[in-house]
Ligand SMILES: Nc1ncnc2c1ncn2[C@@H]1O[C@H](COP(=O)(O)OP(=O)(O)OP(=O)(O)O)[C@@H](O)[C@H]1O
């Protein structure tokens with residue numbers, strides 16, 4: 001029977017939603033758990049950060065089973081940033097799966113199914129395996145051609161000659177043409193450090209050899225040292241996948257070479273969708289490998305923003321899923337106060353269920369299981385500091401007066417609006433390079449900020465003067 005595949009499923013990382021939080025590197029807590037006023041990119045919001053630190057401790061000591069966390073506070077008070085920081089504190093490679101409450105509704109997929117999928121995206125599995133590999137820096141890569149055996153005019157590749165260099169020696173390998181494809185897929189070229197698994201032929205590019213690091217390279221390249229030891233050796237290979245990766249890799253028929261042959265012999269090929277049964281089978285295999293010490297579970301964070309968009313059915317699924325032994329840390333966020341529980345149109349029940357308001361639009365039985373962390377709005381000094389951090393992260397050079405101006409907008413209008421002005425102001429400044437007298441090249445000035453403020457309305461200015469119906 002075909003083994004379970006742990007191919008790395010690409011296109012599954014949805015980190016773009018957190019790009020506005022790239023300055024956040026963690027909770028910025030001291031070893032005694034108190035918050036520094038400005039650390040790890042986090043500014044102010046001390047009590048919430050300390051509470052989040054306690055949550056991290058509870059998760060580490062496994063004392064949070066069956067419960068979840070709710071971040072409650074106004075818009076732009078750092079709820080999403082806090083959730084991200086919690087996942088960073090839990091460790092490198094801990095899955096962080098951010099979703100928005102409303103995204104579980106779609107015509108094709110049942111909402112409980114969509115929630116389930118995201119639960120499994122938030123649970124990681126670290127698989128350690130010792131494999132026989134050839135590893136080294138590629139110093140030669142020559143395909144050997146031959147006449148096409150079918151007699152056509154084209155030529156085919158008969159072999160691939162590859163020379164790998166490690167700290168202790170070099171080895172010349174003559175490889176099957178099938179591996180050539182894998183090499184092309186990984187875009188391997190001379191100077192890259194790669195390894196080839198000797199029994200499956202799977203090729204993995206580790207990075208660019210640091211001997212080439214002095215070349216002018218603007219691309220985000222990862223430089224790695226030439227591997228130690230011999231070229232042919234045993235190597236511990238660590239792969240991080242999520243349960244969702246396993247589900248989807250096993251639900252589609254797939255070829256491919258980086259099959260991790262150790263993963264179970266249970267799966268039949270040619271599954272087309274993730275069924276409850278497939279998940280159960282995967283869980284069985286996974287727990288067996290955990291028992292054998294080959295794999296380790298890495299529960300991550302499932303972050304559900306705008307949780308008031310979930311309806312009763314979704315909430316009861318959530319409550320139940322929290323009880324499962326494989327649950328990730330669930331962090332909910334809401335900027336609503338008393339709100340009726342959302343009724344999604346396709347599930348609207350007669351009689352107007354869910355119409356009386358509950359706190360944050362969450363049913364009481366789930367509320368009772370939540371640790372609620374409030375977030376508060378920022379004072380002007382904190383806003384200024386957040387704006388400065390953001391400008392630095394985005395690589396925007398900005399005059400002090402302009403920074404004060406943006407911070408002022410942050411206080412007067414909203415932090416989010418102020419932060420959104422930074423990027424277009426930087427574009428304006430760049431466009432105007434050299435034009436205004438005395439301006440430092442490309443530096444954002446007060447005028448740039450003012451111009452942007454005129455170009456882009458904030459919500460309340462946009463709403464002002466709007467009549468009913470169509471805009472004219
Ligand atoms: N204390 C903080 N330190 C540094 N940056 C912060 C802080 N709080 C918020 N930010 C940044 O401000 C922006 C808005 O914050 P965030 O998106 O976390 O707010 P939110 O509470 O999730 O808002 P909403 O309710 O609208 O979803 C983000 O870019 C975030 O990284």
Ligand SMILES: [Mg+2]
Pocket residue numbers: 079080305333
């Ligand atoms: Mg948010």
